[in-house]
Amino acid sequence: xxxxxxxxxxxxxxxxxxxxxxxxxxxxxxxxxxxxxxxxxxxxxxxxxxxxxxxxxxxxxxxxxxxxxxxxxxxxxxxxxxxxxxxxxxxxxxxxxxxxxxxxxxxxxxxxxxxxxxxxxxxxxxxxxxxxxxxxxxxxxxxxxxxxxxxxxxxxxxxxxxxxxxxxxxxxxxxxxxxxxxxxxxxxxxxxxxxxxxxxxxxxxxxxxxxxxxxxxxxxxxxxxxxxxxxxxxxxxxxxxxxxxxxxxxxxxxxxxxxxxxxxxxxxxxxxxxxxxxxxxxxxxxxxxxxxxxxxxxxxxxxxxxxxxxxxxxxxxxxxxxxxxxxxxxxxxxxxxxxxxxxxxxxxxxxxxxxxxxxxxxxxxxxxxxxxxxxxxxxxxxxxxxxxxx
Amino acid sequence: xxxxxxxxxxxxxxxxxxxxxxxxxxxxxxxxxxxxxxxxxxxxxxxxxxxxxxxxxxxxxxxxxxxxxxxxxxxxxxxxxxxxxxxxxxxxxxxxxxxxxxxxxxxxxxxxxxxxxxxxxxxxxxxxxxxxxxxxxxxxxxxxxxxxxxxxxxxxxxxxxxxxxxxxxxxxxxxxxxxxxxxxxxxxxxxxxxxxxxxxxxxxxxxxxxxxxxxxxxxxxxxxxxxxxxxxxxxxxxxxxxxxxxxxxxxxxxxxxxxxxxxxxxxxxxxxxxxxxxxxxxxxxxxxxxxxxxxxxxxxxxxxxxxxxxxxxxxxxxxxxxxxxxxxxxxxxxxxxxxxxxxxxxxxxxxxxxxxxxxxxxxxxxxxxxxxxxxxxxxxxxxxxxxxxx
Numbered sequence: 001x002x003x004x005x006x007x008x009x010x011x012x013x014x015x016x017x018x019x020x021x022x023x024x025x026x027x028x029x030x031x032x033x034x035x036x037x038x039x040x041x042x043x044x045x046x047x048x049x050x051x052x053x054x055x056x057x058x059x060x061x062x063x064x065x066x067x068x069x070x071x072x073x074x075x076x077x078x079x080x081x082x083x084x085x086x087x088x089x090x091x092x093x094x095x096x097x098x099x100x101x102x103x104x105x106x107x108x109x110x111x112x113x114x115x116x117x118x119x120x121x122x123x124x125x126x127x128x129x130x131x132x133x134x135x136x137x138x139x140x141x142x143x144x145x146x147x148x149x150x151x152x153x154x155x156x157x158x159x160x161x162x163x164x165x166x167x168x169x170x171x172x173x174x175x176x177x178x179x180x181x182x183x184x185x186x187x188x189x190x191x192x193x194x195x196x197x198x199x200x201x202x203x204x205x206x207x208x209x210x211x212x213x214x215x216x217x218x219x220x221x222x223x224x225x226x227x228x229x230x231x232x233x234x235x236x237x238x239x240x241x242x243x244x245x246x247x248x249x250x251x252x253x254x255x256x257x258x259x260x261x262x263x264x265x266x267x268x269x270x271x272x273x274x275x276x277x278x279x280x281x282x283x284x285x286x287x288x289x290x291x292x293x294x295x296x297x298x299x300x301x302x303x304x305x306x307x308x309x310x311x312x313x314x315x316x317x318x319x320x321x322x323x324x325x326x327x328x329x330x331x332x333x334x335x336x337x338x339x340x341x342x343x344x345x346x347x348x349x350x351x352x353x354x355x356x357x358x359x360x361x362x363x364x365x366x367x368x369x370x371x372x373x374x375x376x377x378x379x380x381x382x383x384x385x386x387x388x389x390x
Numbered sequence: 391x392x393x394x395x396x397x398x399x400x401x402x403x404x405x406x407x408x409x410x411x412x413x414x415x416x417x418x419x420x421x422x423x424x425x426x427x428x429x430x431x432x433x434x435x436x437x438x439x440x441x442x443x444x445x446x447x448x449x450x451x452x453x454x455x456x457x458x459x460x461x462x463x464x465x466x467x468x469x470x471x472x473x474x475x476x477x478x479x480x481x482x483x484x485x486x487x488x489x490x491x492x493x494x495x496x497x498x499x500x501x502x503x504x505x506x507x508x509x510x511x512x513x514x515x516x517x518x519x520x521x522x523x524x525x526x527x528x529x530x531x532x533x534x535x536x537x538x539x540x541x542x543x544x545x546x547x548x549x550x551x552x553x554x555x556x557x558x559x560x561x562x563x564x565x566x567x568x569x570x571x572x573x574x575x576x577x578x579x580x581x582x583x584x585x586x587x588x589x590x591x592x593x594x595x596x597x598x599x600x601x602x603x604x605x606x607x608x609x610x611x612x613x614x615x616x617x618x619x620x621x622x623x624x625x626x627x628x629x630x631x632x633x634x635x636x637x638x639x640x641x642x643x644x645x646x647x648x649x650x651x652x653x654x655x656x657x658x659x660x661x662x663x664x665x666x667x668x669x670x671x672x673x674x675x676x677x678x679x680x681x682x683x684x685x686x687x688x689x690x691x692x693x694x695x696x697x698x699x700x701x702x703x704x705x706x707x708x709x710x711x712x713x714x715x716x717x718x719x720x721x722x723x724x725x726x727x728x729x730x731x732x733x734x735x736x737x738x739x740x741x742x743x744x745x746x747x748x749x750x751x752x753x754x755x756x757x758x759x760x761x762x763x764x765x766x767x768x769x770x771x772x773x774x775x776x777x778x779x780x
Contacts, residue, residue: 025572029591045576052636071608071638073568075579089636091568091680093579132748140753147779148595149752152588152682156581156749160573178463178481182415183550186435189465189483191546198542201419205538218461246442246479248461290481292542358522359546362539363530389537 001266003373004301004336007277010263011302012316014279015309018166018235025154028146030207031164032312037139039157042130047094051125054107054114055098056085058122064114070095085114094126101125133157143314165312168235168284169210170203172196173226175242175251176290177218194359195240195288195295202299205390206307218242223254231258231283235310238303241290243274251287252276260285268373269336271354272298277306284310292359297338297368300387318387321367323348329371329378336373340365343386365389391656393763394691394726397667400653401692402706404669405699408556408625415544418536420597421554422702427529429547432520437484441515444497444504445488446475448512454504460485475504484516491515523547533704555702558625558674559600560593562586563616565632565641566680567608584749585630585678585685592689595780596697608632613644621648621673625700628693631680633664641677642666650675658763659726661744662688667696674700682749687728687758690777708777711757713738719761719768726763730755733776755779 002010020034049055049070056064057080064085070076072091080086080097088094088101099122106118133139139157140150146164154162172195179193180186196213203211212234216226223242230237242251243265252265260278267275271294276287286303288295300318308316323343329350331337340351340361348369353361367388371378378384392400410424439445439460446454447470454475460466462481470476470487478484478491489512496508523529529547530540536554544552562585569583570576586603593601602624606616613632620627632641633655642655650668657665661684666677676693678685690708698706713733719740721727730741730751738759743751757778761768768774 026587026590029594041576043581045581046579052634070579072566072636073580073608075577089638090634091566091581127745132743132745133750139750144753147753148588148592149682149686149749149755151591152584152686153749153753155572155584155587156682158572158574158576158582176462176481182545182548184548186431186548187465188436189460190463191433191435191481192548194542194545197416197545198538200416201541202538204419218463244442244480246462248479292539292546296539296542353522355517355522359539359543360523360529363534363537363543365539 001268001273002264003268007264007267007275007302008305008317011277011306012309014263015284015306016282017312018168018310020163021166022161022163025151025160025162028162028164029148029151031146031167033140033142033144033146034163034165034312035142037154037159037162039133039135039137039139040159041157042135043132043157044127044129047129048127049088049090049092049094049101049125050127051101051103052089053102053104053125054085055088055094055101057082057098058100062116062119064116066109066112066114099123099126143312145313165310167208167210168307168310169233170208170236170238171230171234172199172211172213173230173237173239174213174215175218175223175239177248179215195290195292198292198296198359199238199240199288199299202296202304203307206304206311208307218248218250220250220253223250224257227254227258227260231260231280231285235283236307237283237285239285239287240295243276243287243289255285255287268334269338270333271338272301273335275302277302293340293355293362296359296362300368300389301338321386321388322383323386324381325350325369325378325384326380328380331371331376331378334373337369337371338387339369339371341367341369341386343367343388348384348386391658392654393658397654397657397665397692398695398707401667401696402699404653405674405696406672407702408558408700410553411556412551412553415541415550415552418552418554419538419541421536421557423530423532423534423536424553424555424702425532427544427549427552429523429525429527429529430549431547432525433522433547434517434519437519438517439478439480439482439484439491439515440517441491441493442479443492443494443515444475445478445484445491447472447488448490452506452509454506456499456502456504489513489516533702535703555700557598557600558697558700559623560598560626560628561620561624562589562601562603563620563627563629564603564605565608565613565629567638569605585680585682588682588686588749589628589630589678589689592686592694593697596694596701598697608638608640610640610643613640614647617644617648617650621650621670621675625673626697627673627675629675629677630685633666633677633679645675645677658724659728660723661728662691663725665692667692683730683745683752686749686752690758690779691728710775711778712773713776714771715740715759715768715774716770718770721761721766721768724763727759727761729759729761731757731759731776733757733778738774738776
């Protein structure tokens with residue numbers, strides 16, 4: 001049995017990034033750039049008006065003849081004399097012979113005659129070519145997580161495809177004779193299966209949608225076959241249940257029979273002690289405890305960082321925040337505790353019903369308080385570390 | 391021209407929730423419950439063992455005959471005598487005649503003979519029927535946002551469908567003769583269109599995937615027709631560009647001609663002054679500025695809360711956090727400023743290049759500092775309000 005920190009290290013050290021794939025910028029939200037991107041163009045690609053007004057050459061003159069119009073999208077190639085001006089709009093091409101744009105609010109116009117009433121400084125209201133970025137300059141470094149703004153910036157440079165780390169395909173394998181699908185009648189002794197949908201939803205929160213759910217009865221032979229098929233077709237296999245010490249917990253044996261290397265099994269924590277982590281070549285396996293709350297705790301603390309590492313993220317762990325605990329807390333277990341909790345801007349409250357079978361507490365919690373195994377007592381108002389969901 | 395707070399109020403007051411729809415629990419992540427959910431069953435549905443061990447009736451006896459096995463999923467209906475015990479596993483049915491489960495680690499077994507070496511208290515390791523929730527009890531109140539844990543909890547109660555507020559279908563209408571789709575050659579005077587993909591990505595961050603992108607040239611007639619079609623087929627119409635004061639900005643006229651009621655136009659802020667918000671019956675229209683950074687600022691500050699109100703969220707605004715600003719800042723504009731910024735646990739830095747045309751700053755920022763219009767100067771180390779992205 002190992003400590004939490006050791007388990008996290010083992011995960012980080014044994015996972016490599018997914019293969020690099022080229023995808024459309026329009027589908028790239030949440031992916032991580034696998035190589036630096038450089039600009040294929042100057043942006044803006046030409047001298048651009050920052051205002052609706054008139055373009056002219058700055059001099060002592062204050063009166064101009066308006067000879068043409070440059071609407072956004074136009075390209076004016078004709079000669080503009082010093083005593084001439086061009087009606088211009090925001091984003092439009094500033095003719096080469098002109099150097100300044102005056103806001104229309106600072107002018108008076110009569111037919112073709114323009115009078116500038118408040119003269120701007122030379123060069124005013126003109127966005128220089130390449131002012132935002134020049135051709136060949138770095139757009140984003142490798143490791144950048146694609147945000148909506150990043151999508152917009154890449155698109156405005158005319159970039160349609162980028163190289164990113166692929167997202168893993170994940171198999172969710174649920175074990176247990178006691179499980180009945182929701183919607184069916186519940187025979188005595190059985191319960192509704194819920195971990196698969198819960199884990200599938202948790203995967204969606206990190207943008208993983210390529211998931212498949214499989215179910216297997218408590219039989220060693222069938223479990224071996226199911227694990228084999230999952231390993232063959234998926235990058236990550238998440239198994240729910242069957243990893244405890246019961247006579248019918250066949251998961252560990254089925255994993256080892258399939259050539260999965262055990263990297264750890266059992267962590268000195270509560271809930272979620274019987275967590276198994278292993279790899280087979282570049283395939284990753286977590287066998288999560290069957291109790292829903294334990295399962296989800298292990299998912300957030302261990303599986304989610306593993307998935308982020310796979311997807312190329314630099315920051316893989318849940319962000320830690322600190323809050324003052326409202327009531328004192330004793331830890332007589334010698335284990336690291338992950339306590340379902342509700343925090344606000346200043347304080348945090350440990351929720352009732354921390355049992356590993358109880359999911360309702362999890363559903364109202366917004367984070368987990370981490371009580372390290374070596375801490376035996378926390379005073380009221382002491383600062384504690386929280387792993388916030390989301 | 392109105393102030394920011396007034397604009398936010400107008401939005402909140404003029405938007406109702408979307409119609410209620412019944413959807414599968416498996417697809418409900420991120421939706422908001424439209425009505426309270428009550429449990430159709432007791433959970434656990436029967437007395438359940440919390441351990442791998444032996445079930446027996448607590449008495450003075452310490453030796454038992456093991457007469458049967460209760461594996462998870464089994465239902466044992468036979469009589470168990472006081473001197474008999476049943477091998478039992480975590481999650482399994484505890485036979486009606488027994489009341490206590492002893493951990494297997496606290497027993498010694500020889501063939502059918504069981505010796506309890508460390509006697510638990512009566513009732514130990516048995517999860518009572520309905521311990522987590524009883525039939526008819528409240529599962530979640532209306533207004534609950536469905537998290538992965540909530541998906542799991544609903545599923546474990548056998549609930550397959552829930553009533554939620556629908557998500558809006560959103561049309562993104564992009565205007566401007568200057569716009570060329572990425573991937574094409576860029577003629578002089580033109581720029582690549584990027585706002586549509588950026589807004590589409592921003593919509594995905596709040597779980598809105600039913601989006602369609604339309605493009606229209608700078609023509610009043612064509613803009614009127616495009617707006618008409620969008621209003622007919624979508625719940626929300628987001629228009630990019632064409633809302634400034636330029637001669638070719640036809641959007642406002644096209645909206646009014648289509649019977650859209652103007653609720654505000656122009657806000658005393660920078661960037662994003664020329665924002666238009668209107669409604670037509672239950673349809674909602676935002677005409678966002680064409681400059682990418684202005685457009686995205688308006689999206690985060692105004693459109694996103696509007697969408698959350700539609701989707702039934704109680705908390706619709708970006709959460710505000712406070713950090714100490716690293717350098718002093720002057721606001722001589724008399725406008726509310728939204729400054730692209732990078733914050734950490736303690737401090738926040740205003741990024742360079744705040745121009746409304748510049749999206750690269752937005753892509754590296756993790757939030758917007760809000761400087762209210764009536765604040766003229768901020769000292770270094772003064773606390774400022776930040777709207778964090780995500």
